[in-house]
Amino acid sequence: MEKIVVEPLELLTERLRLRTPRIEDADAIESIVADPRVALTTASIPHPYPDDGAKGFILHVQNVASRDRRNLAIVLRDRNKLIGMVGYQTEDLEAELAYMVSPVHWRRGYASEACMAIIAHIFSATEAKAVTARAMTDNKASETVLRKAGLRWQSELPVELPVRSGTFLTSFWRLSREEFQSL
Ligand SMILES: CC(C)(COP(=O)(O)OP(=O)(O)OC[C@H]1O[C@@H](n2cnc3c(N)ncnc32)[C@H](O)[C@@H]1OP(=O)(O)O)[C@@H](O)C(=O)NCCC(=O)NCCS
Secondary structure, eight states: OOOOOOOOOEEEOSSEEEEOOOGGGHHHHHHHHTSHHHHTTSSSOOSSOOTTHHHHHHHHHHHHOBTTEEEEEEEETTTTEEEEEEEEEEETTEEEEEEEEOGGGTTSSHHHHHHHHHHHHHHHHSOOSEEEEEEETTOHHHHHHHHHTTOEEEEEEEEEEGGGTEEEEEEEEEEEHHHHHTO
């Protein structure tokens, strides 16, 4: 299927600007993903993080962006400070969420605010029938974010994560378009 080139995206919430990352964001992103408190609860961020990995990540994100796949920087509107990333990738009309926030800014509701905005975007801008997510069951902050954003727990399974060199009990979460509309 031919890839449709999409413009950079910007979503605004009360406190946050969610926008396509730029190459100048590399140092800020690298300082977040290199932190083991962030990397080790994800299924995809290597640890230790490779030198210059963030630049490659940003170029990749810009290159693969489509209506059905976005990765956006989470920026504090009042300070213009990048504090994390949020994104989704769609397969078979299900959009799977991914997100991270710098530990300096944890527990202020930023991940929840970013997830709610991107979920609204998914249901308004794509044909997705559902938003899904998964989290290690030890990652209670992530599970709380998903619950607050309206996703419902579906099941728990051990999942092998090659990047983490192990198998982790993982919870699966889902919010259908109909459920979203009735929220
Ligand atoms: C998961 C993550 C994005 C949450 O970011 P955040 O901005 O702190 O999230 P929020 O503040 O919106 O919500 C976190 C909620 O979890 C709660 N929480 C945090 N730690 C918790 C714990 N150990 N047990 C139970 N609840 C917890 C917070 O109190 C908050 O709930 P509240 O608003 O009702 O008080 C952040 O911890 C992170 O980046 N972790 C590393 C990367 C990661 O795990 N990404 C998700 C992969 S599935």
